[in-house]
Amino acid sequence: METIKRQNIKVIKNIDELFTLIDISLNRNISFHHHLRNGDYVLNHVLSKYKKENIKGINLFPSAIFPSYNMILELIKNDQINDITTNYINGPTAEYITKHGLPGKLKMQTHGGRARSIIEGKNKIDIAFIAAPYVNKFGDAVGYLGKNKCGSLGYCIPDSIYAKIKVLVTDNLVDNLIENPEINGENIDYILLIDEIGDTMGIVSGTTEITKNPIGVKIAKNTSLLLKELGLIKDNFSFQSGAGGVSLRVTKDLKDIMIKENIKASFFSGGITGYHVEMLEEGLVEKLYDVQCFDLEAIESLSRNEFHIPISASEYANPANENQVIKDLDIVILGATEIDYDFNVNVTTDSHQTLIGGSGGHSDTATEAKVSVIVSPLMRGRIPVIKERVTTITTLGKNIDCLVTERGIAINPLRKDLIKKLKDTKLKVYSINELANIAYNFTNIPKDIIKHDKIIGEVEDRTYKIIDNIYQK
Amino acid sequence: MSRSYLFIPGNTPSMIQNLDVFESDAIIIDFEDSVSSFDKDSARILIKNFLKKYSYNEVEIYIRINSADSMYFLEDVKVTKDLDIFGYVLPKASVEAIKELNKLTDKAIIPIIESPMALLKVEDIAKEKNVVALLLGAEDYTKELGIKRTLEAVEILYARSIIAITANAYNLDSIDTPYTNKEDEEGLLIDANNALNLGLTSKSSIHPNQVDIINQVFAPSESEILEAKRIVKKSEETDKGAFSLDGKMIDLPVIEKAKKVLEKAKKYNL
Amino acid sequence: MKTSAGSLESSDCLITVSDSSELKIVIESVVLEQFGDQIREVIIQTLSDHNINKIHVQCLDKGALDYTIKSRLETALKRRGENLE
Incomplete structure (x- = not known):
């Protein structure tokens, strides 16, 4: 040396x-x-x-x-x-x-x-x-x-x-x-x-588990069927999913497909869990680009697996960085507290207008990935996930391609290529308004309760553009 | 012709309002074991109001009422008999109990064969009016016999067989007992295949996550569909009652079976 | 006399009815802002369907849909001996 x-x-x-x-x-x-x-x-x-x-x-x-x-x-x-x-x-x-x-x-x-x-x-x-x-x-x-x-x-x-x-x-x-x-x-x-x-204990406390909830299982199943139908599950594909129970279930379903059809992925990126590590060690994926570990298995893997690679936020998703990892991303699976008729997604506030999260890498990956998929129950309790206009825009609708729920799938009309691929599908594909109406048929339309009196903050996209305001409740 | 029958508790709105999400060919809304005696009235009213408001074309809905010898039986039927349902699943079935039910309604009946006596009388039960399928209830059946339930299920070999045979002979569906370990997917797969191989036409389940595997097991396979297509095609081309295909003798029952396979395949988008 | 029906599980509601000299409806709900009016309307409609106008209804709602609210109310009423036929 x-x-x-x-x-x-x-x-x-x-x-x-x-x-x-x-x-x-x-x-x-x-x-x-x-x-x-x-x-x-x-x-x-x-x-x-x-x-x-x-x-x-x-x-x-x-x-x-x-x-x-x-x-x-x-x-x-x-x-x-x-x-x-x-x-x-x-x-x-x-x-x-x-x-x-x-x-x-x-x-x-x-x-x-x-x-x-x-x-x-x-x-x-x-x-x-x-x-x-x-x-x-x-x-x-x-x-x-x-x-x-x-x-x-x-x-x-x-x-x-x-x-x-x-x-x-x-x-x-x-x-x-x-x-x-x-x-x-x-x-x-x-x-x-x-x-x-x-x-x-607190560092790895957010224990990550594959969902067993039947609605979540159905959403994951619909998602993997959609990805398959779109022809995205093929050798060298790249994939990112969060640590949410449904996202992890999608990962598991993809794993089953990959083993059955002898497919190997090129990389997984973003937040990494033990499930991703397992797939690396089983030879189902070549590399993990890790910007954040979600559990102890992922942490331990970093010192033992050469191809489990820690990356910086800039290498991960800086739009000014030509080599950002997510530029090569084929599929990203993301959540939503709300999504609207224009496919704008909110993960910043809940439907009662309270701050509960934020973009993290949501907007970054949705923008860069070739196909971005929102997975969500169509209704949470009595609140439909689809609204006419989201409470807060976290990710602009033009960057969101698909919404998958337990009762059907909506494709952003901007993605004519995807819609064309699904022309003869047996999957239940609706317009997002139709899907909203399916929910309203159960819940009725919630009263709009959002106050717009005082701005307390703003959502800045990775482009530096302010895409929405955050209002005092 | 359903592949899967999913039991869901009759007094749980979160399950009821999602009954069409679980991809089960048939749903059995349960008024019996999953509803406490205190809430029998509650379940009836809930289901009545639910089914008056929402209707379903893609899923067959049955109600498992309480047994004919229970104090809830009459009211269960009275409140639900005008609803848009396929029929009733009748626990602790006997010829007499089915006759009782037939006095109150003309809807389809799926008796649960869950005692040694019912098994002995299974042919009489199959012959009763409105009976469309036979459902094996292995937990109560083995309890009454005083024997253990196992994954290998040798203890219900005879019960499964006789139900499959009887149902087949009387042109009814035969529905296997649920697999009670809802976490064990591999066990479920083995158990469902065991039932399939004995001639049962479908399987019931107690958890939505079991439906997928059951549907796969009880659906005709790709090669079966292909063969059925060839049989039906050749039968249409010839006017002989029997003919040979790939050296095998094809006669009327085989052709009928092939037609059924195609019907099933069509119904389930295979 | 006080009777109730339903539960506090998600998508359900617990409705309690008791004697009153006037119509009194109290609603607590996880979706009160979005659906409070609608829940009240279902309760009023159900009572009026059965010609009941002097009663105290308490509804603890966990996101129940209309059919559930109606059902729980009818069950609670039936349990206090109201004839709902």
Whole structure:
């Protein structure tokens, strides 16, 4: 191995010491990543310091906000936060912002859009606080080793390069070299050593299970039949599905088809679970491009499988990056809380107008994949998934190709090619209005309850275009 | 001619309003075991209002009423006899019970053969008016005999056989007992094939996720359909009552069977 | 006298009826904003179909469709001895 002279990064033992080196009041644009999910301790730890110092006018750039990130809510209530820019928001903070808004505004980005904004200097970040499960003294880091491992560190890679000050926060500092680090120490300014960066239980808590619900099973079956009929399940196809129960069931059904017909996929991308790993190890797919691990099996696989490859948010979905992985994606399976007659999809708010999520990679993958498929029950309780106009547009209808429900399929009229392929199908294909009427026949049409009085935020697509406003409830 | 019969609980709206989603050829709305004695009235009213509002062409709907010797029997029939349903599934069937039911309605009846006595009398049961199929209820049957149920199902070999034979002889459908482990897809596949190989024409189930496998097992296969097509075609071309095809003798019963296969294939879009 | 029917499972509702000198309808629902009026209408229509106008109806709704609301109300009424024929 060639020896390069590496510089040790300054290691700081507590957060108070860090802010003797950095002027906290001049550094109020701060970012975090969410790879430790609901088990993350770093965000709350850092924000406690901002609370203690009573720093006002903070602009937050977390890649996502989970229910356990309670210091954000405390700072909002203490009038210390101005803007929040994020890709996903859920839990008490989301509910509070829905009701009260922010002094500034809430900007909802996509995973690819966030990466692009940081790289192109639109999201100006003063300090990136990067929870890192395995760090060496040169500041190199990976996420798939260490006592609080979380798998891929994809979402914070742009932060680790383009923030003004980059701080790795770790509970696991080693002396050895790290091969192929996800985070390159040459960009890192400080290493902050703390007791625990997170709680393993919370990191992998969102246990991912294939649905057994008969409605979900039917939706998945209709989806795999549709994909087959469209001729998309063939050698070298590429595929992405989330960790939702129905998405995973689609993955399982595809697996059965692939084994039966001796088909091998080229890659799966996005959030990776044990089911994807199983298919890699059984030789059904060549590569996994992993921007986020959803369970322990996926995390462990990263250190054992050469072709399970962690990628950055920019490599994953930055629209300005010619080599973004999802550009080669054939199929993406996505969810929806609502979809409208123009195929616009909402995963940002629920039908009661409360913030419950956000794009993540929804708009990115829907835009790039050759065929984007929304899977959803036609009705949830008494609420039909199809509306005349969604409460909030997360992904524009022009980027959504198919809706699959338990009672039938609708194809976006813009996709004449797909409609033509399904001309003689035995599948139940309807127009989206017809499908809506099937639902209304059971539920009747819900009263429109959406208030449009006060704008509290906006949805920014990966193109930088503002595609919708978010209103106070 | 249904391949699959799915039981769904009669007092559970979330299942009822999705009954056409599960792809079962026939649905059996249950008033018996899955409805507590306290809610029998509730189930009747729910199903009456549901079926008055929604109608279904693609699925045959039956109601499993409570047995003729129960206090719920009369009211079960009274509330439902004018609804648009295919007929009734009658538990603890006997010749007398079927006669009782026939006094109240002219709808089709599927008796459940679930006791040694009913099995002994199965031919008499098959001959009763309005009976369209025989359903084996193996759990109660084996309980009464005091024997264990197994996956291999040797203990119900005779019951399955006699029901298949009787149904066939009287031109009825024969419906296999449900496979009770709803998690075990492999077991279900084995169990359904066992029933198929003994001559049963369909199988009942207790969970929607079992329907797919049952439909596959009891549907005519591609090669069967192809052969049936050739038989029917040749029979139309010749005026002989019997002829040979690929060295095999084809006579009227074989031609009739081939026609049935094609009818089934057409009905289920195969 | 107080009788009830239904359940708090998804797509069902629990309806309780009791004596009252006037018509009183109380609805709690997971879809109150979207369907509260419709639920009230079904209850009023069902009562009027059976010529009942002095009663207290409480409906705890978990997204039940109209036929279910009507059915649960009719069952509760029947259980208090109303003749619904």
